[in-house]
Amino acid sequence: MIPVLETERLRLRGWTAADFDVLARFFGDEELTRYVGGASSREDSWRRLSSMAGHWVLRGHGLWAVEAKEDARLVGWCGLLSPEGWPEPEVGWSLFAGEHGRGYATEAALRVRDYAYRDLGWTTLMSLIHPDNRPSIRVAERLGATFEKPFVIRGTEVGIYRHPAAEPAKQKPANLN
Numbered sequence: 448m449i450p451v452l453e454t455e456r457l458r459l460r461g462w463t464a465a466d467f468d469v470l471a472r473f474f475g476d477e478e479l480t481r482y483v484g485g486a487s488s489r490e491d492s493w494r495r496l497s498s499m500a501g502h503w504v505l506r507g508h509g510l511w512a513v514e515a516k517e518d519a520r521l522v523g524w525c526g527l528l529s530p531e532g533w534p535e536p537e538v539g540w541s542l543f544a545g546e547h548g549r550g551y552a553t554e555a556a557l558r559v560r561d562y563a564y565r566d567l568g569w570t571t572l573m574s575l576i577h578p579d580n581r582p583s584i585r586v587a588e589r590l591g592a593t594f595e596k597p598f599v600i601r602g603t604e605v606g607i608y609r610h611p612a613a614e615p616a617k618q619k620p621a622n623l624n
Contacts (some may be wrong), residue, residue: 448501450566452511454558456550457524460512462500464487466512469521470496473543482580483541502528508567510539513555525555527563527572534598536571538563538610540586550585560590572610575600584608622623 449461466497474492487495502509507540523542529535538560540552563569574592576583584606592608599605 449509449511450562452558452562453516457517457518457522457555457558458514458516459555460514461503462496462510462512465481467496469543473541476544478545479541482577482583482595489494495621499524501547502530503607506564508536511555511559513553515550519612522553525552527557527559527567532600534574534607535571535573536563536569540583544549547582552583553589556586556590560610570613573610575605576608578606 452459466542471492473487474487475489475493477486480486484495489550500511506529506531508527510524510528512521513523513525514521521543523540525540526538528537528539538556540556540609542552560572570598573595574583574587575598576587578584587608588612591611595607595609598607
């Protein structure tokens with residue numbers, strides 16, 4: 448049910464129980480999770496993994512596990528979110544410890560955005576980013592997203608970053624003969 452997407456260096460795939468230990472380490476890290484809901488116990492990390500997997504069942508889209516093709520290591524996640532309370536669908540990303548600065552978030556988000564526009568037929572996307580999350584703001588800007596307005600979600604002010612609209616399909620020129 449969850450499609451596999453690929454880029455030159457990455458494979459975006461559905462979640463498995465085998466991903467749990469890596470995800471639990473990530474969710475246990477206060478620094479890495481400060482902009483994605485904060486640190487969690489191992490038990491709450493299981494609930495978060497289950498929620499990420501369940502989003503696909505309930506909405507037909509969700510977050511992919513992102514792995515590096517070179518060695519199949521899990522480097523983070525990226526995907527499409529529209530949980531209750533969100534103003535509209537979002538493209539979101541997060542990387543695990545030691546995986547920052549390699550362009551993985553930008554590469555994965557570009558592929559996910561292309562999937563939303565081309566395969567799902569969506570016409571717009573946004574990202575909700577905390578104003579102090581400079582690395583994610585830089586990723587959004589590399590993707591061509593621009594700050595639109597502030598928004599309060601779950602009691603926290605974030606910025607809505609608007610992604611460029613889908614480009615229309617290229618039309619073949621009419622035969623002039």
